[in-house]
Amino acid sequence: MGRSQQTFSKSEKEKKRLKKREEKRKKMEARKLSKEENGSTGIPMAYVDYNGNLTDIPPDPSMKVKVKAENIDIGIPKKEYVKEEFDPIRKGKVSFFNGSKGYGFILDTETNEKYFTHVSGLIDEITENDKVTFELEKGQRGMNAVKVKKV
Numbered sequence: 001m002g003r004s005q006q007t008f009s010k011s012e013k014e015k016k017r018l019k020k021r022e023e024k025r026k027k028m029e030a031r032k033l034s035k036e037e038n039g040s041t042g043i044p045m046a047y048v049d050y051n052g053n054l055t056d057i058p059p060d061p062s063m064k065v066k067v068k069a070e071n072i073d074i075g076i077p078k079k080e081y082v083k084e085e086f087d088p089i090r091k092g093k094v095s096f097f098n099g100s101k102g103y104g105f106i107l108d109t110e111t112n113e114k115y116f117t118h119v120s121g122l123i124d125e126i127t128e129n130d131k132v133t134f135e136l137e138k139g140q141r142g143m144n145a146v147k148v149k150k151v
Contacts, residue, residue: 091151094130106134106145121146 046054050063090108092115097104102119104126115136126132126148134145 088135089133090136091131091133092145094126094128094132097126097128099125099127104128106132106148115143115145116141117145117148122148124148124150126150 045058046056047058049055049057049059090110092106092108095105095107095114097117099119104117105114106117107114115134116139117134121134121137121144124132131151132148133151134148136143137146138144
């Protein structure tokens with residue numbers, strides 16, 4: 001005679017499943033009884049007023065505003081290109097420069113932001129604490145200082 005295929009864990013899972021089903025049936029019957037006793041129709045309606053708050057009072061139909069579907073913008077509006085009206089040549093001070101590795105950082109005097117510079121973007125040779133003029137160019141990790149000249 002072979003062994004039973006029913007294991008302890010299988011029987012426990014089956015008991016849990018049957019218990020859950022029975023609890024669900026009892027809850028459903030309790031909801032039906034309370035509905036019959038109270039005479040309610042179930043879940044109450046919730047409305048949103050003109051300020052965006054939830055209320056149980058329906059909104060006044062005379063205050064309804066008609067909106068055309070064409071006027072609704074979906075997504076982020078496109079940025080308008082604003083031409084910058086400042087001098088592209090900026091002034092700054094070399095805060096760090098490693099000549100052997102060929103890179104450094106320039107501190108903009110107006111905005112106090114640091115910009116990366118590479119030896120390929122230099123016009124004159126520079127060292128730390130030199131006052132320089134430079135232009136900005138978009139690089140892989142942000143803005144880079146290029147066309148760097150000593151003042």
